[in-house]
Amino acid sequence: xxxxxxxKFARISAxxxxxxxRAVRGQPVGRAIQVLARSQRKGAVLMLKTLKSAIANAExxxxxxxxxxxxxxxxxxxxxxxxxxxxxxxxMVSPVLRRMSHIRIVLTDEKPSAK
Numbered sequence: 779x780x781x782x783x784x785x786k787f788a789r790i791s792a793x794x795x796x797x798x799x800r801a802v803r804g805q806p807v808g809r810a811i812q813v814l815a816r817s818q819r820k821g822a823v824l825m826l827k828t829l830k831s832a833i834a835n836a837e838x839x840x841x842x843x844x845x846x847x848x849x850x851x852x853x854x855x856x857x858x859x860x861x862x863x864x865x866x867x868x869x870m871v872s873p874v875l876r877r878m879s880h881i882r883i884v885l886t887d888e889k890p891s892a893k
């Protein structure tokens with residue numbers, strides 16, 4: 779059984795959080811929490827929040843035990859970008875894109891197969 783959780787419009791660029799998603803993919807939930815809790819990066823905080831939400835969904839909605847779950851999929855997809863402008867000399871401006879991303883974590887109660 780697959781249980782998912784999403785965090786949409788997280789204020790981090792997708793490229794900065796993708797390596798954390800690769801680090802937790804295929805791991806047991808306990809190990810994934812350890813990896814994210816020990817990381818000093820902003821993406822780890824956002825991904826840990828999403829992972830805890832997925833665990834709560836599994837326990838409350840599907841009546842699954844958290845210690846028997848695995849991270850089947852962890853993905854960080856590019857979201858919209860806020861367009862801002864930075865002043866330059868002689869009255870010109872330079873565009874600045876404040877990027878957002880969508881974080882998706884899918885848990886399963888089956889041990890993932892090695893690829």
